[in-house]
Amino acid sequence: MPRDLHELPKLRDSLSYLYLEHGHIEQDTLSVQFIDKAGRIPIPAASLAALLLGPGTTITHAAVKALADNGCSIVWCGEDGVRCYAQGSGETRRAYHVLKQAALVCDPSRREQVVRRMYELRFDHRLPEGLSLPQVRGLEGVRVRTAYARASQEFGVPWRGRRYDRSNWGQSDPINRALSAANACLNGICHAAIVSAGYSPALGFIHTGKQLSFVYDIADLYKVELTVPVAFRVTAEGTVNLESRARQECRRVFKEARLLDRIVPDIEWLLDVPVEVPEYSEDVDADAACPTPLWEALLGEEDGVSDGGDDSGEGAGVAAG
Numbered sequence: 001m002p003r004d005l006h007e008l009p010k011l012r013d014s015l016s017y018l019y020l021e022h023g024h025i026e027q028d029t030l031s032v033q034f035i036d037k038a039g040r041i042p043i044p045a046a047s048l049a050a051l052l053l054g055p056g057t058t059i060t061h062a063a064v065k066a067l068a069d070n071g072c073s074i075v076w077c078g079e080d081g082v083r084c085y086a087q088g089s090g091e092t093r094r095a096y097h098v099l100k101q102a103a104l105v106c107d108p109s110r111r112e113q114v115v116r117r118m119y120e121l122r123f124d125h126r127l128p129e130g131l132s133l134p135q136v137r138g139l140e141g142v143r144v145r146t147a148y149a150r151a152s153q154e155f156g157v158p159w160r161g162r163r164y165d166r167s168n169w170g171q172s173d174p175i176n177r178a179l180s181a182a183n184a185c186l187n188g189i190c191h192a193a194i195v196s197a198g199y200s201p202a203l204g205f206i207h208t209g210k211q212l213s214f215v216y217d218i219a220d221l222y223k224v225e226l227t228v229p230v231a232f233r234v235t236a237e238g239t240v241n242l243e244s245r246a247r248q249e250c251r252r253v254f255k256e257a258r259l260l261d262r263i264v265p266d267i268e269w270l271l272d273v274p275v276e277v278p279e280y281s282e283d284v285d286a287d288a289a290c291p292t293p294l295w296e297a298l299l300g301e302e303d304g305v306s307d308g309g310d311d312s313g314e315g316a317g318v319a320a321g
Helices: 061-069 096-105 108-123 133-155 174-196 213-219 223-236 242-256 259-270
Strands: 015-020 023-027 032-036 039-043 048-053 057-059 073-077 084-087
Touching: 015 174, 023 061, 032 061, 048 174, 061 073, 073 174, 096 108, 108 133, 108 259, 133 223, 174 213, 174 223, 174 242, 174 259, 213 259, 223 242, 242 259
Parallel strands: 015 048, 023 057, 048 073
Antiparallel strands: 023 032, 032 039, 073 084
């Protein structure tokens, strides 16, 4: 029986993320557990926002179901959390948010309003009137370069620019590896929040064309504040276990900054641009098998029926030709 998603804790009350690699995850009688050569470790499925699965992990169908039922987003990623390969589901079954997101993305005027809001949130103040988007992007470039230079001076870590070879990770300099590891953690948390709130990770406003475009949009709101200082600080402390220490420091900093409290409200403010979006009365979060409404254009004046399928997603309402 699918769980009523209203029973789950709010995202802001959840733990941020857990990264695991080289082990097996299964559901036993009491909990989801991670098993490796060191033993068995329970995973707090009901209070975890995102589970990041690195190389060498296997997971059973029952464990995936338990995590999904508890609103824990599963992200399959590369070593040290760098790169995302696949994702699981979040804490809502409603489509309203993604419909609104799609309506805004597909309207150039409204999309520009959202983009300007994104830059204003990064700058923490309203932008001057009359600036073109390329001009705004130029100001953002100055802001980011200044942040890198300031962190380099503060922590005494040389900075030669943001560059690394994806095909030869180990040849990157330590600060770039630390930045990539920290940003991967941030992407994972933003990804989990986006999916949990019912938005699409693919429908970006600044970034576009990839399945994670909106994740990059949202993560960029917090990089200068959170991951840039983390990366420079852990690099200044030494290069042994650098990526692991960057992840651990991210977990601490994300908690102190109450990041999970902020992401969804920030998204709601960013997308608070008037646009017409259909709303439906069915509470699919309480009942996963609730019949699906049909697009209004398919209905006659005396219609008003829902999809005749026995389960959500079954297309019994489509007539055969």
